[in-house]
Amino acid sequence: MSDIADPALAESGGARIEWAEAQMPVLRSIRERFGVQRPLDGLVVAACLHVTAETAVLTRTLVAGGAQVALCAANPLATQDEVAAALAQDDGVEVFARHGEDLDTFAGHVADVLDRVPQITIDDGADLLVTLHAARPDLLDGLLGGTEETTSGLVRLRAMQADGRLARPVLAVNEARAERVFNDHYGTAQSTLDGILRATNLLLAGRTVVVLGYGPTGRGIALRARGAGAQVVVCEVDPIAGLDARMEGFEVMPSLAAAERGDVFITVTGAPAVLGRDHFERMKDGAVLANAGHFDVEIDLEALRAIGGPGRAVRPLVEQHALADGRRLNLLASGRVVNLAAGEGHPASVMDLSFALQALSVEHLAAVGGGLAPGVHPVPDDIDREVARLKLSSLGVELDELTAEQRRYRRSWE
Known part of the structure; x- marks a missing residue:
């Protein structure tokens, strides 16, 4: 029995799904074969x-x-209630999701899904697999494996693996080459700026945008912010990422120094308290704080509310905190992932590739999951290449092929 907000929303949800599906030709082709x-x-x-x-x-x-x-x-802030209704009413899928549900309801819904005794899990943050291992180990015997969509989830799973606690194989969909190029660099980058602009209606041109974290996603955000006319500052802990940002032409500096410079701050690190009290005390009046990481831990909300009070809503997704000296700091979407909480997430054409990887990874686990060792595994290269090939085909793009002589040359050591 599903737990959704309103079954009457199914018709509008169906129309929304149809719109997305029209922009997802790769997944459509996989569905035809699956059928x-x-x-x-x-x-x-x-x-x-x-x-x-x-x-x-x-x-x-x-x-x-x-x-x-x-x-x-x-x-919960990303849930589209009309979509949940359509899946439950029209497709017979058990859906446990309500927009804005509290943490207790969220945990209950995770438990509801696990009560179905899954053989394969698909995670975006590792909540299913972590809960399985911590609270429902009785269900692990029947589990073939799982997939993981995010860097944050893979950090958790690799920590479990290092502790000897990860008992089943997991395919790291987030680290597939096609996913890194298309989803992180283009999808999250565009949708993060889209969420910030929807929430604030700010003009980025002429402002200083501070990007904390210069992985594949942070790099994309920085490039697109610069394309919108912003001055971009990058903060990093990794020397290679920092060097890459510098060679790309961005200013690179410690986050405390950047705190005095920035107008808009975007965290995308997967680490807690990337922006904390010391940063808040140095920020300009009117600074905007946005998180593009999966979990709402990257901005220290407890510290922000300790020095700026509980905050007041000045726009639907903007919570303003007034410091003792009168400076105002503006938190977007309660510190949750801004591209989904304040926007619509990735464009459907981006998710076409990501979810094609998911579908083929689930198929792979169904076929061979029982023979894989416990631990985090890469997505097989043939799946990665097939999804990229299907995407190029849908775009009308053709590639060259190596000649027989070129293939012989590449195999030769002489």
């Missing part, structure tokens, strides 16, 4: 993902392959 071959027949798949129209297209693909799918929300 014929039924590679997931009878499998129970538990998914903890952002409940959006794009996720619905993935869910329908898994159902077409024969899977029984139970879905809960990875981020």
